[in-house]
Amino acid sequence: MSEDINTGNCDSCIYKSILFEGLSSEELRIINHNKTVRIFSKGEYICHEGDEIKRFICLKEGLVKLYREGKSRHEHIISIARPMDFIGLLGIFSNSNYLYSIVAIEDSDLCLIDLESIKSIIKSNGTFALNILEKMSSVSDQVLQIQIDLAGKQLRGRIAYIILLFANQIYKTNRFDLPISRKEIGDLIEMRTENVIRILSEFRKDKLLKIEGKTIEVLDMELMKKISELG
Amino acid sequence: MSEDINTGNCDSCIYKSILFEGLSSEELRIINHNKTVRIFSKGEYICHEGDEIKRFICLKEGLVKLYREGKSRHEHIISIARPMDFIGLLGIFSNSNYLYSIVAIEDSDLCLIDLESIKSIIKSNGTFALNILEKMSSVSDQVLQIQIDLAGKQLRGRIAYIILLFANQIYKTNRFDLPISRKEIGDLIEMRTENVIRILSEFRKDKLLKIEGKTIEVLDMELMKKISELG
DNA sequence: AATCGAACATGATATATATCAATAATGTTA
DNA sequence: TAACATTATTGATATATATCATGTTCGATT
Numbered sequence A, B: 001m002s003e004d005i006n007t008g009n010c011d012s013c014i015y016k017s018i019l020f021e022g023l024s025s026e027e028l029r030i031i032n033h034n035k036t037v038r039i040f041s042k043g044e045y046i047c048h049e050g051d052e053i054k055r056f057i058c059l060k061e062g063l064v065k066l067y068r069e070g071k072s073r074h075e076h077i078i079s080i081a082r083p084m085d086f087i088g089l090l091g092i093f094s095n096s097n098y099l100y101s102i103v104a105i106e107d108s109d110l111c112l113i114d115l116e117s118i119k120s121i122i123k124s125n126g127t128f129a130l131n132i133l134e135k136m137s138s139v140s141d142q143v144l145q146i147q148i149d150l151a152g153k154q155l156r157g158r159i160a161y162i163i164l165l166f167a168n169q170i171y172k173t174n175r176f177d178l179p180i181s182r183k184e185i186g187d188l189i190e191m192r193t194e195n196v197i198r199i200l201s202e203f204r205k206d207k208l209l210k211i212e213g214k215t216i217e218v219l220d221m222e223l224m225k226k227i228s229e230l231g
Numbered sequence C: 001a002a003t004c005g006a007a008c009a010t011g012a013t014a015t016a017t018a019t020c021a022a023t024a025a026t027g028t029t030a
Numbered sequence D: 001t002a003a004c005a006t007t008a009t010t011g012a013t014a015t016a017t018a019t020c021a022t023g024t025t026c027g028a029t030t
Helices: A012-019 A023-034 A115-124 A126-151 A156-168 A182-188 A195-207 A221-230 B014-020 B025-033 B115-124 B128-151 B156-171 B182-189 B192-206 B221-231
Strands: A036-040 A046-047 A055-061 A064-068 A074-079 A101-104 A106-115 A175-177 A209-212 A215-218 B036-038 B044-046 B053-059 B064-068 B076-081 B101-104 B110-114 B175-176 B209-212 B215-218
Touching: A012 A055, A023 A036, A023 A115, A036 B064, A055 A115, A064 A182, A074 A126, A074 A182, A074 B128, A106 B053, A106 B182, A115 B128, A126 B115, A126 B128, A126 B175, A156 A175, A156 A182, A156 A195, A156 A215, A156 A221, A182 A195, A195 A209, B014 B053, B025 B036, B025 B115, B025 B192, B036 B221, B053 B115, B064 B182, B076 B128, B076 B182, B110 B115, B115 B128, B128 B156, B156 B175, B156 B182, B156 B192, B156 B221, B182 B192
Parallel strands: none
Antiparallel strands: A036 A106, A046 A101, A055 A106, A064 A074, A064 A101, A175 A215, A209 A215, B036 B110, B044 B101, B053 B110, B064 B076, B064 B101, B175 B215, B209 B215
8 A cells, every 4th residue: 555645736736727716725725734645556446335435536647447346247337537537426425435436447646635624615615616516517417428328329339439438538549558458348338248359359350440459449430439329 | 388487485395494494585585586486297398408507497296207319219218306306407517508308297396496596696605505516416326326226237127126216216105106108117227118018017927016007016025126136 | 488367259059138010908089 | 989099018030148168368476
């Protein structure tokens, strides 16, 4: 386990302009004194399902996955979160315990802010309150949209959808390294590992994708979009 | 179209104690003057996908469905909302337009509050802000949980899950009238109408359910729970 | 370099689900 | 009441997906 660090200054943080814009210097001081900045290595747990929620978590750098252990079936990945997402998003203000686990899938730089401090500032600063409401709403909404989008698709459509999500939303390039295994892709879009592999191979044979291990290149973006939408 | 009415007094509203508890009398006056109370008949649209979001919608009585028109496939019902749900929930603070349509599936009594008025009170009253954040978070979270729960199940499990949702969450009784058609159940849990009917018949033959048209009685609650969890 | 386990890959087969077809029941309108 | 449309139902079949079996590749460890 790495040590907690509190070096990062809020003034230079990417979140300052998004979230903490209108805060008074006193409010910023509170945040600054009640936060922990820490690097989590790939594979390291950030929280476990059932843990008490004590921190408001911001992802500064890296990539994490939120997932639930299925009682009956396999692990279900709820979301892959990237910087600017408030990864403690869902239910953080309505539940006292996490409904999912969070694990770093790349080395990640996180800022953990004491939740009570955030709540006290919400109470005292309405603009901040509205701001945080908008941001949380947006992130939760995105997660839900993805679940709904996926629910209506069959395997080919789901694979195309998730590849495009990585290409266009997360890495913003046609060529990228998958941060997760084929099994984890299956956990994310509810299909078996074998079928993930099979359909990726199909897309490779059909010249839609170039695949070398974890490196994926989207060769025919238009057709991928069509498969994702209609699939 | 029925006429807009503004008779309901906020003092006697079920939402007052949940949501508007700590408001000053001036703030309550603002709400009271910027709201519309209206009955929507069964089948009537409350909003259409794409409409601009201008109101904060509370369901006082009745039942509504939120759904998206699928581009490729069928209609997808996102949620059946009941009183105490803020049905304009998802993205109301982060989007300017509705991502789904809302239709009354029973005669429903709604309170439509001007969204800007709500926002201005959020800014001026931190306790209200935190309160609304908690409630919105809770409702969004529930919707997401249901989607995630359903994603991992096969047909029998999904039918059991949705029957239990109606029995335990919505109507709170073992015997109730389904407010929606078999086709709509299919739209809600992503399966074809024929299979909804088939599996309901199966459950009837297995003495799990008693079915007379739209009236459903859960005969073996324990087994239904097991099917729902493991399915 | 040898060994081990995990991830990747492909084919054969079983199972789950959708689709198609046909009919019955129900409600709605003229 | 007749005529019609919508919903509910069941069976036969096609398709999609999961499962099983087996082998290969890759990376970590010794």
